Amino acid sequence: MxxxxxxxxxxxxxxxxxxxxxxxxxxxxxxxxxGEFLTLLGPSGSGKxxxxxxxxxxxxxxxxxxxxxGNPINNIxxxxxxxxxxxxxxxxxxxxxxxxxxxxxxxVRKIDKAEIEERINKTLKMVSLTGFENRMPAQLSGGxxxxxxxxxxxxxxxxxxxxxxxxxxxxxxxRESMQYELKHIHETLGVTVxxxxxxxxxxxxxxxxxxxxxxxxxxxxxxxxxxxxxxxxSFVASFIGENNTxxxxxxxxxxxxAKVETSTGExxxxxxxxxxxxxxxxxxxxxxxxxxxxxxxxxxxxxxxxIKEIIYHGDHTRVRVNLLGNDDFILKVPxxxxxxxxxxxxxxxxxxSSQDCRALDY
Amino acid sequence: MSAEIRTSDGELxxxxxxxxxxxxxxxxxxxxxxxxxxxxxAYVIPIFQMLGRSIDNVQMNExxxxxxxxxxxxxxxxxxxxxxxxxxxxxxxxxxxEKNHGKIATRLNYEKGGFTxxxxxxxxxxxxxxxxxxxxxxxxxxxxxWGDIEYWLALKRGTDAYHFRKYLTTFDYEQKxxxxxxxxxxxxxxxxxxxxxxxxxxxxxxFCCFLLAYPISHLLSVLxxxxxNLLMICxxxxxxxxxxxxxxxxxxxxxxxxxxxxxxxxxxxxADEGRLELMYNMTGTFIAMTQxxxxxxxxxxxxxxxxxxxxxxxxATSMGATPFLAFRKIYFPLxxxxxxxxxxxxxxxxxxxxxxxxxxxxxxxxxxxxxxAYHMQQSLDWSLATAMAAVLLVAVxxxxxxxxxxxxxDNMRLG
Numbered sequence: 001m002x003x004x005x006x007x008x009x010x011x012x013x014x015x016x017x018x019x020x021x022x023x024x025x026x027x028x029x030x031x032x033x034x035g036e037f038l039t040l041l042g043p044s045g046s047g048k049x050x051x052x053x054x055x056x057x058x059x060x061x062x063x064x065x066x067x068x069x070g071n072p073i074n075n076i077x078x079x080x081x082x083x084x085x086x087x088x089x090x091x092x093x094x095x096x097x098x099x100x101x102x103x104x105x106x107x108v109r110k111i112d113k114a115e116i117e118e119r120i121n122k123t124l125k126m127v128s129l130t131g132f133e134n135r136m137p138a139q140l141s142g143g144x145x146x147x148x149x150x151x152x153x154x155x156x157x158x159x160x161x162x163x164x165x166x167x168x169x170x171x172x173x174x175r176e177s178m179q180y181e182l183k184h185i186h187e188t189l190g191v192t193v194x195x196x197x198x199x200x201x202x203x204x205x206x207x208x209x210x211x212x213x214x215x216x217x218x219x220x221x222x223x224x225x226x227x228x229x230x231x232x233x234s235f236v237a238s239f240i241g242e243n244n245t246x247x248x249x250x251x252x253x254x255x256x257x258a259k260v261e262t263s264t265g266e267x268x269x270x271x272x273x274x275x276x277x278x279x280x281x282x283x284x285x286x287x288x289x290x291x292x293x294x295x296x297x298x299x300x301x302x303x304x305x306x307i308k309e310i311i312y313h314g315d316h317t318r319v320r321v322n323l324l325g326n327d328d329f330i331l332k333v334p335x336x337x338x339x340x341x342x343x344x345x346x347x348x349x350x351x352x353s354s355q356d357c358r359a360l361d362y
Numbered sequence: 363m364s365a366e367i368r369t370s371d372g373e374l375x376x377x378x379x380x381x382x383x384x385x386x387x388x389x390x391x392x393x394x395x396x397x398x399x400x401x402x403x404a405y406v407i408p409i410f411q412m413l414g415r416s417i418d419n420v421q422m423n424e425x426x427x428x429x430x431x432x433x434x435x436x437x438x439x440x441x442x443x444x445x446x447x448x449x450x451x452x453x454x455x456x457x458x459x460e461k462n463h464g465k466i467a468t469r470l471n472y473e474k475g476g477f478t479x480x481x482x483x484x485x486x487x488x489x490x491x492x493x494x495x496x497x498x499x500x501x502x503x504x505x506x507x508w509g510d511i512e513y514w515l516a517l518k519r520g521t522d523a524y525h526f527r528k529y530l531t532t533f534d535y536e537q538k539x540x541x542x543x544x545x546x547x548x549x550x551x552x553x554x555x556x557x558x559x560x561x562x563x564x565x566x567x568x569f570c571c572f573l574l575a576y577p578i579s580h581l582l583s584v585l586x587x588x589x590x591n592l593l594m595i596c597x598x599x600x601x602x603x604x605x606x607x608x609x610x611x612x613x614x615x616x617x618x619x620x621x622x623x624x625x626x627x628x629x630x631x632x633a634d635e636g637r638l639e640l641m642y643n644m645t646g647t648f649i650a651m652t653q654x655x656x657x658x659x660x661x662x663x664x665x666x667x668x669x670x671x672x673x674x675x676x677x678a679t680s681m682g683a684t685p686f687l688a689f690r691k692i693y694f695p696l697x698x699x700x701x702x703x704x705x706x707x708x709x710x711x712x713x714x715x716x717x718x719x720x721x722x723x724x725x726x727x728x729x730x731x732x733x734x735a736y737h738m739q740q741s742l743d744w745s746l747a748t749a750m751a752a753v754l755l756v757a758v759x760x761x762x763x764x765x766x767x768x769x770x771x772d773n774m775r776l777g
Binding site for chain 2: 056057058077078079080081082083084085087088089091093094095104105108109152153156162
């Protein structure tokens with residue numbers, strides 16, 4: 001193997017419309033590197049699944065070109081693309097046993113019997129399903145069916161595997177353990193994975209990079225921690241993780257700090273991300289865990305708030321307060337003994353650094 | 363089983379459960395009871411009574427009970443003795459007085475042709491008989507047929523209470539008076555031809571229905587609901603029209619001066635002299651039956667295809683299978699249940715089909731059911747008609763049995 005291509009898959013100005021009136025995908029430019037685990041994350045109707053289907057060949061781009069390993073593939077039918085795919089409801093062939101399901105892509109490729117058996121054994125071992133060869137899909141649990149679907153997409157050694165919300169039908173615990181398993185499989189095989197989900201937790205756990213989709217466009221393409229820590233616009237900030245927001249007008253814009261006046265007239269000092277001049281309207285985003293209660297040290301932003309609601313969550317307590325006219329300001333308080341003295345109706349001082357509070361587009 | 367399980371008030375669990383469940387079971391039975399009674403009294407009992415007629419000859423046996431009894435000692439190698447002929451004379455005399463001799467004449471005529479005139483002529487002359495003896499010669503004097511031993515053998519056989527000879531007739535065989543079984547003369551054979559034709563037409567119609575229904579069912583299953591509902595109505599439309607009307611409309615379409623031929627002639631595809639013979643032959647039966655039975659194939663196919671997720675075909679192609687291979691290896695096998703359910707329905711309905719072949723089939727397109735109707739209505743040989751019906755019933759049951767063996771009746775789905 002030579003060096004890894006950074007544009008193993010390339011979307012170039014891809015548009016897609018189903019009805020000729022609306023664009024589901026708008027001018028998509030996306031490079032996917034060889035061996036990476038890229039997640040397309042977004043709410044339903046954001047164009048992520050359409051993008052995946054275009055890559056698989058089940059939908060044709062209305063405009064633009066998709067390249068796979070350097071070759072344009074718009075006119076190549078799905079069965080000639082050699083891309084593995086895991087479907088939302090597994091799409092196991094119900095009339096074939098696990099072995100026959102896995103043998104299907106190999107038989108199509110006219111691989112001889114002994115090798116088929118060897119490859120299937122190897123793949124089943126990888127998904128810890130050795131001994132299940134003769135079961136029918138209906139005799140398997142959801143998690144096992146999921147593994148078979150993954151094994152089937154991998155057994156013919158495709159260079160690219162697409163996964164369309166593969167864990168959507170599993171219950172929470174199973175979903176989490178499968179996330180790790182898929183991640184490990186990806187790490188072991190080094191295969192390129194494009195993964196579609198609307199579950200941000202799943203995306204953050206598994207991916208090398210995440211492309212956040214909304215309204216047919218990629219809003220942000222970056223690694224999980226950057227996505228969470230440094231969202232570039234309001235949509236990403238609100239879509240990924242929990243988020244407190246204030247709206248206001250930029251009064252002053254200096255190097256690295258913006259003074260934003262809220263509707264109640266207070267000034268918040270924020271990190272200017274998507275604002276460029278004074279007088280602009282802005283939405284300020286602040287993660288709940290970045291707020292200190294009764295801060296002792298010097299801190300740029302410090303305001304008084306009233307506790308409206310306390311919700312016990314086991315490992316932490318969520319506290320809803322009224323702050324600067326925002327009645328839905330949420331705090332996440334770790335359940336340590338020092339924090340147990342919060343009571344409904346109490347006034348508390350809240351403080352946060354200007355770096356943690358990002359002035360984004362309105 | 364270890365210790366008996368009891369409920370907390372000390373009753374045996376199984377007893378208690380039965381008590382609690384009894385009400386529910388009674389309700390269920392009461393809900394089903396009206397239909398059950400209806401089926402038993404309007405369907406099962408009449409069918410078995412009717413089928414009984416195929417072997418039943420009890421009335422003949424009663425009319426000529428003494429003759430029948432005396433004849434049991436006659437071995438049939440020589441002409442019957444005085445005991446037989448005298449008994450027959452007295453019994454026939456009694457029947458004539460009660461005006462019942464016509465019935466036995468018809469019945470005996472099935473055993474041997476010529477019996478009708480023989481009995482009628484003899485009945486008229488009975489009063490001239492010398493009752494002091496030598497009955498056989500007097501019978502022969504009345505009609506020389508009485509001198510033929512076969513008429514006496516037919517009388518012996520025709521008074522048995524039960525017999526299975528109609529089943530032989532059903533397959534163009536007959537039992538000779540010496541007991542041997544032979545095929546009937548070639549020019550009289552018709553039933554086997556009709557059976558074979560019926561099976562051929564039923565299989566052919568089933569296949570045609572399958573060919574037409576498969577693509578349309580697939581389309582129905584993948585179209586969005588608002589289009590598929592419309593299409594489904596079109597498919598089901600025939601169900602809402604009288605069978606007679608539909609068959610008649612096929613007559614309008616298919617006849618020599620009909621719409622189809624006119625169109626073909628005006629388009630110059632066939633010459634005016636060369637109009638196609640589409641009716642009163644097998645072609646007509648085929649076309650009309652296929653159209654009429656099509657919904658019975660579409661419905662089970664549709665209901666099975668609807669359950670096949672489109673992602674299966676996508677999965678197959680994503681693994682490198684051409685669309686055709688994906689269809690053959692994945693989609694088609696998954697529709698087996700629908701194909702078999704539709705086929706068995708259409709096949710079973712076809713082998714008993716009556717109106718359509720009767721109206722558009724002509725002589726070359728009639729089926730076994732038309733023959734049964736002929737024997738019920740024209741020849742009035744009800745025993746033969748019911749024997750044929752019984753064979754048809756058994757044939758259908760065999761088809762169902764095979765279906766259950768191969769596919770399993772539980773897999774049948776109709777909508």
